[in-house]
Amino acid sequence: MKLNRIKDVLGEKGISQKWLAEKLNKSFSTVNAYVCNRQQPSLEMLYRISAVLQVKARDLLVDNDYKQI
Template identity: 55%
Template sequence: MNRIKKILEVKGMSQTDLAHRLGKSFNTVNLYAANKVQPPLPVLYQIADILKVDVRDLLIPNKM
């Protein structure tokens, strides 16, 4: 999930912003962004929707 961190940078959004919009703690989002925890599939789709990217953009390292 290290793609989350990169896409957040590109979109100009912080992990705190994403956490708030997901209704998750900053620590949880930080674990996703650091690739220490994989978000459940429904959360992955929520993240893609919030970031306005295809869910595959979160999974394929060199697409962006």
């Protein structure tokens, strides 16, 4: 399930995963897991990512309509 839009925002801004990993002081594999939605960043990390990318944190989240299952 896709929960974040980090990959989309990186693409829109022309920023590499390697660059983001360096700015966050995280390994490339951790950032890659976030980008590929294999792992989700903590709320604190989501805010750090948004600050580095200069976007609102909500812009990094998938906007799914709430549907009752």
